[in-house]
Amino acid sequence: MSNDSKPEAGEYAGANAEQRRNWNEVSGPAWVAENERIGAQIRPFGLPALARVQAAAGHRVLDVGCGGGETTLALGESVGTHGSAHGVDVSRPLLDLAEARASRAGAANVTFELADAQTAALPEGGFDRLFSRFGVMFFQDPVVAFTNLRRALKRDARMAFVCWRSLDDNPWMKAPMAAAAKHIDVPRPEPHAPGPMAFADAQRTRGILERAGFREVAFEPFDAPMNVGGGLDDLDDTVTFMTRIGPTASLLRQAAPEARAAAITAIREVLSAFHGPSGVVMPASVWVVTAVNG
């Protein structure tokens, strides 16, 4: 298994180096700081996949890209004391949060591991279920990654994960990005590059999973209004949240101060149209993907 300490800055090499750097140095710490709000924002989108994975008493469940461990803890509860939930993630800061949460909750059947799901030496046939909430779209080589993950499953074991559909289906991401693009450099999105939208194309994702050896691959769209910032009332707080988390935040970080300020004003204007008594609520859309090993 991968080593268990946080890599030194600049020490990232090999598979998924850029993602590992990002989730340890940039996005990971931002997700730790905003974890409660992010949890509230994305929780409704993870629930259908949690239901579809059908984790039951006694199961051993693998949670891929588990982040701060919210879903790993939920899975641990579903499988009871005779089962277990194991979260793997490349982000030391997010795993520190996950471990602290599990210890506070006294969740003795929940464990975490600093490991790249694409290359981790997971126990062969060690798991009955595989779950992920937005944690499987960052692999440099998704076929290799899912082949590795499938080997960790028992025969006929079930997998369920949730991933974003296209930018067009997700105005909560597209609209602020388009507003920012009037002031800062927004590169043309590469649809299949590792990142939040990498699995938006269901046909391509089906091919990846089938080549990795999964069968009965199914895609179910789930659309719901998203509470941006997880229920923040104040528009300015929500804009600040958006400058810290997500794809627009990554672009803003690289912008010159004046352009960044203008982009933030433009984002505020767009979000204000969706601001009401429950905060900023915008349409969002995901795929709930299910499959079976073998």
Ligand SMILES: C[S@@+](CC[C@H](N)C(=O)[O-])C[C@H]1O[C@@H](n2cnc3c(N)ncnc32)[C@H](O)[C@@H]1O
């Ligand atoms: C969008 S976050 C989702 C986190 C968590 N599942 C949640 O719903 O709160 C994506 C997570 O995937 C992790 N990740 C990215 N690439 C990974 C890889 N190759 N192996 C394991 N985890 C990875 C990141 O560190 C991050 O925690």
